[in-house]
Amino acid sequence: MAAPGSIVIVGAGQTGAVAARTLRELGYAGSLTLVGDEAHLPYERPPLSKEALAAGVDASVGRLHPADFYAGLNIDLLAGACASALDAQRREVLLSDGRRLGYDACLLATGGRARRLPLLPDDLPAVHTLRTLDDAMKLGAALAPGVRLVVIGGGFLGLEAAWTARQRGAEVTVLEGAGALLGRVLPPHLSDWLLQRALASGLQVRLGAAVTGAMPAAAADAGTTLVLADGSRIRADHILVSIGLQPNTDLAASAGLALCGATAGVLVDADCRTSDPHVWAAGDCASQCLEADGTPVRRESWQNANTQGAIAAAAMLAAARPSVPYPWFWTDQLGCNIQILGAPQPGLRYVTRGASAADDPAPKLLCLGLQGDVPVHGVAVNAGGDLRVLRPLFEQAIPIQADVYADPATALKPFVKSSLQRSA
Numbered sequence: 001m002a003a004p005g006s007i008v009i010v011g012a013g014q015t016g017a018v019a020a021r022t023l024r025e026l027g028y029a030g031s032l033t034l035v036g037d038e039a040h041l042p043y044e045r046p047p048l049s050k051e052a053l054a055a056g057v058d059a060s061v062g063r064l065h066p067a068d069f070y071a072g073l074n075i076d077l078l079a080g081a082c083a084s085a086l087d088a089q090r091r092e093v094l095l096s097d098g099r100r101l102g103y104d105a106c107l108l109a110t111g112g113r114a115r116r117l118p119l120l121p122d123d124l125p126a127v128h129t130l131r132t133l134d135d136a137m138k139l140g141a142a143l144a145p146g147v148r149l150v151v152i153g154g155g156f157l158g159l160e161a162a163w164t165a166r167q168r169g170a171e172v173t174v175l176e177g178a179g180a181l182l183g184r185v186l187p188p189h190l191s192d193w194l195l196q197r198a199l200a201s202g203l204q205v206r207l208g209a210a211v212t213g214a215m216p217a218a219a220a221d222a223g224t225t226l227v228l229a230d231g232s233r234i235r236a237d238h239i240l241v242s243i244g245l246q247p248n249t250d251l252a253a254s255a256g257l258a259l260c261g262a263t264a265g266v267l268v269d270a271d272c273r274t275s276d277p278h279v280w281a282a283g284d285c286a287s288q289c290l291e292a293d294g295t296p297v298r299r300e301s302w303q304n305a306n307t308q309g310a311i312a313a314a315a316m317l318a319a320a321r322p323s324v325p326y327p328w329f330w331t332d333q334l335g336c337n338i339q340i341l342g343a344p345q346p347g348l349r350y351v352t353r354g355a356s357a358a359d360d361p362a363p364k365l366l367c368l369g370l371q372g373d374v375p376v377h378g379v380a381v382n383a384g385g386d387l388r389v390l391r392p393l394f395e396q397a398i399p400i401q402a403d404v405y406a407d408p409a410t411a412l413k414p415f416v417k418s419s420l421q422r423s424a
Contacts, residue, residue: 003317004104005030008093010083010251011109012036014044014302015283017064018309019107024073026319032075033101035093039080040133041067046302049160050332052136053143055168059133083110086255088276093251105316108252108266108274108281109309112245112300117152119214126224126238130161131245142238145169150226150236152211154181156331158242162203163334173234174198175209175226185329185340187350190367190379196358197334245300247285255279260287263298271315272308280315282308290324301329326395330384336363339387341378341394344369348377351402356381373399386412398423 007023009016012034020034036042043062052061070077082096086106093101114129116122128139139161143149147170151162154176162172178184180191181198198205206228213227223237247265258267258275265287272280272288283305287296303325310322329340348369356363366386369377374397380387389412393400400419404410 003028003030006033006103007031007105007107007316008033008035008101008103009107009109010035010086010093011107011111011248011283011285012038012042012077012079013109013111013283014042014064014305015111015309016107016109017042018306019109019282019313020070020075021065021073022310022313023316024075026313026317028313028317030104032073033078034070034075035078035081035083035095035101037080037082038132038134041065041070041077041079043133044302045131048130048133048136049157050164052133053140053161053164053168055140055143057137057140059137061133083251086251086279088255088257088279091278104278106279107272107312107316108279108285109283109312110248110251110281110285112247112284114241115244115246117211117241117243119211120152120239120241124214124216124224125221126236128238128240130157130240130242139238139240143168143170146171148223148235148237149173149240150175150234150238151240151242153240153242153244154178154205154207155242155244156182156333158240159198159333160331161240161242162198163201163332166202171204172202173204173206173236175206175211175228175234177208177210179208181205181207185344186379187344187348187367187369189350189352190365190381193356193358193365194333197336197363200359201334203334245284247298249285252279252281252285257281260296260298263287263296265296265298267296270311271321272312273315280312282312299327301327303328326391335361336381337384339378339380339384341380341387341391342369342376344377345371347371349402351406353386353406353408354383368400368402368405370400370402373402375400389413389416392416393419396420396423 042064047062084096085094114131120127149170149172151158151174154174166172210229215225226234252266266281268286272282287298290297352367354365365381366383367379368375
């Protein structure tokens, strides 16, 4: 198969930048254009809820590569350019300024946009979302000691931002609609531990909270009163809406590409190819059939952005497909680094190694979710190194002796070696 003469990547975030770099690393020498609707150079998003909220932060935070990196690889980076349509028949990407970019192969790495609440429209004063670097810099500029910030949504992003704001002296209230913090990814006892740690750190947390009304003050700088379903009211100087992401699939829809009704992403195969043989999709906007039953999955993670970006690049050149790592995720929560390997499933038995009080300044916990005796879900609190040691047990579905693992006197490297040998 001949390499495409020209490749256009729409989306200059982490996925798009990784794909562009990988194409050059694989020896692709053709025309390569990277289109991004933000004025900034490509950057990673994890710092947006942490370093990017610091006082006086500049636009280099999270930057993947300096500007000369792209020129040096002969990558035509079009920053601040908005793709308005994808003409699959003509194989052209239409830009909002009227330009048309022809392609032999196209990658959609369009990511997503922050979900909004109809009660809190864009034009309401002091309402924020946190999806772009400009979003983060705007919110960060508003944070100061005594500022009342209400975070709607107690997921990864909302909690990270809440903690960062608290460190800057803001009075922070987190409103979470579910009955637990991170209840979809943590076992109940760790979710409760996280809640207690949040409260101990000075965050106010309301679980099972639903916002039913918003009343801006008469003066634009006087804040907003939020009305909750239970009738209570909360005054806020600033509001961060952090209730998830809506994948950007407008371009795919304009080209008639197949979309997933369940996950709202662009349907792709194992090589990240869409229903059009000349178009690929990767990252937050892509839904891929990874489960044994063929159920499409759309993953929003740093790891997935890297993995799918590299897979799509290889597929465009008919190169060997990179291996897909065991699902892994990390987040910084309430002064702790939390790493998650695998995913929760119904009926898991959890075994925890270590014990720490919620207000421990340096807690360390390692919790494994077992299916039978096989670990399929791991959560490490300030114990990422230990979780990496255990990774082969997950990857090879090796049963373990739970009581031996839970004993803090057990050295993990010999434990993993003996577990592997026992199953050989």
